[in-house]
Amino acid sequence: MYDVIIAGGSIAGLLCAREIALNGHSVLVLEEDYEIGTPEHCGGLVSMTALDDLGIIPHRKTFDHLIDTAKIHFPNNKTITINSKKQRVAEINRRELDKQIALQAQKNGADIRVKTSVKEFSKDGVRTNDGFEECKVIVDARGVSSLIQKDRTGILSSAQYEVYAEWIDKSTVEVYFDKEKYPGFFAWIIPSSNGTGKVGVAGKGINAAMVLEEFLSSKGKYSVIRKIFAPIWIKGPIEKFVNQNIVTIGDAAGQSKPTTAGGIFSCGMGGIMAGRAISKFLETNDFAELEKYPKEWKNKFGKEFEKQSFARNILERLENDTINKLSDSVTEDMIKDISEKDDFDFHTSSIVKLLGLKGSLKTAQALFGNEIKKLLASN
Numbered sequence: 001m002y003d004v005i006i007a008g009g010s011i012a013g014l015l016c017a018r019e020i021a022l023n024g025h026s027v028l029v030l031e032e033d034y035e036i037g038t039p040e041h042c043g044g045l046v047s048m049t050a051l052d053d054l055g056i057i058p059h060r061k062t063f064d065h066l067i068d069t070a071k072i073h074f075p076n077n078k079t080i081t082i083n084s085k086k087q088r089v090a091e092i093n094r095r096e097l098d099k100q101i102a103l104q105a106q107k108n109g110a111d112i113r114v115k116t117s118v119k120e121f122s123k124d125g126v127r128t129n130d131g132f133e134e135c136k137v138i139v140d141a142r143g144v145s146s147l148i149q150k151d152r153t154g155i156l157s158s159a160q161y162e163v164y165a166e167w168i169d170k171s172t173v174e175v176y177f178d179k180e181k182y183p184g185f186f187a188w189i190i191p192s193s194n195g196t197g198k199v200g201v202a203g204k205g206i207n208a209a210m211v212l213e214e215f216l217s218s219k220g221k222y223s224v225i226r227k228i229f230a231p232i233w234i235k236g237p238i239e240k241f242v243n244q245n246i247v248t249i250g251d252a253a254g255q256s257k258p259t260t261a262g263g264i265f266s267c268g269m270g271g272i273m274a275g276r277a278i279s280k281f282l283e284t285n286d287f288a289e290l291e292k293y294p295k296e297w298k299n300k301f302g303k304e305f306e307k308q309s310f311a312r313n314i315l316e317r318l319e320n321d322t323i324n325k326l327s328d329s330v331t332e333d334m335i336k337d338i339s340e341k342d343d344f345d346f347h348t349s350s351i352v353k354l355l356g357l358k359g360s361l362k363t364a365q366a367l368f369g370n371e372i373k374k375l376l377a378s379n
């Protein structure tokens with residue numbers, strides 16, 4: 001019998017296991033895929049501060065350079081270029097990163113079993129394709145697949161291809177907004193190195209593969225080396241992270257950003273915070289210890305995620321004409337300000353600046369009323 005069984009061996013589940021094992025408790029991670037980190041369903045953009053907070057020093061297999069520039073393209077082909085050097089954002093190889101965390105967890109004493117699918121949770125353990133495993137605490141770290149049965153309305157379909165293409169520049173991330181092509185989201189280019197990278201699209205009700213292939217063709221010559229189709233969650237955290245002895249973490253708890261669906265940092269922190277709370281619970285048998293995890297996560301990310309949800313509500317309602325008008329009102333000073341002060345992990349203040357809300361509040365308020373006030377609060 002294990003103290004804890006974790007369903008899902010990705011960033012949240014593995015970091016949770018690392019913490020629990022560090023505190024001397026027995027923990028088993030069950031991963032349904034045949035290899036940790038594969039298939040890689042991630043663009044791999046993460047700040048160095050986040051990696052530091054997650055207790056990860058990336059080694060050379062995981063990453064080799066930082067991103068210097070972010071280019072934002074608008075429907076009218078206007079582009080703004082932000083210098084992102086200060087934010088110290090890296091493109092990392094998730095396949096390697098997840099393996100690195102698996103090794104950290106294993107060294108602390110965690111057991112990891114691949115090709116084992118969790119079918120059902122019960123009070124005393126989990127049923128897998130391989131039998132029943134008994135435990136005191138169950139952790140749901142199954143990613144967005146865990147949310148699909150609960151609420152489909154927060155899910156967008158995405159497609160991301162890893163490609164060889166000469167038009168990919170090693171130091172530049174690109175984002176393309178176009179309400180008609182990518183409703184509710186955008187297209188992206190994340191470089192792995194010169195001529196190699198991850199190109200993706202997501203959006204409401206789109207055929208992601210078809211839209212991505214159109215986007216790729218519009219960019220020029222390319223060869224696909226890997227295709228990933230994965231749902232992304234953009235509706236923010238679910239209501240309850242803890243239900244008796246079942247603890248939900250990571251994407252399964254809606255812990256990725258409502259704006260970009262980026263979740264390495266916030267999902268990973270969910271795993272770490274839950275791991276610590278579970279350890280305390282195992283030592284005291286006091287359920288109040290488990291409840292400290294949602295509080296801690298919400299203290300760190302709650303306000304920012306709420307603001308991101310407001311920003312999303314606004315952005316979703318903007319037609320291409322309005323997006324183009326907003327792009328016209330972006331000044332050199334605003335770009336400089338964003339370059340100097342943006343925080344990759346807590347980025348609503350930059351969205352506020354880009355939307356021109358501080359400058360042209362009157363027009364914006366007429367358009368979106370109260371949502372703007374909420375978004376501006378504390379920005």
Ligand SMILES: Cc1cc2nc3c(=O)[nH]c(=O)nc-3n(C[C@H](O)[C@H](O)[C@H](O)COP(=O)(O)OP(=O)(O)OC[C@H]3O[C@@H](n4cnc5c(N)ncnc54)[C@H](O)[C@@H]3O)c2cc1C
Nearest residue numbers: 008010011012032042043044045118143250251262263264
């Ligand atoms: C296309 C795309 C691009 C992205 N780009 C970025 C980015 O650039 N930066 C960023 O920060 N975030 C990005 N994200 C989000 C990021 O990948 C996720 O937020 C993060 O991986 C969530 O981690 P997790 O451990 O909660 O869940 P996941 O990484 O989804 O892992 C869940 C794990 O559970 C396993 N599993 C599922 N069901 C079962 C079961 N029944 N039994 C056992 N195991 C099971 C799965 O196989 C998987 O390994 C991206 C996501 C997508 C889809």
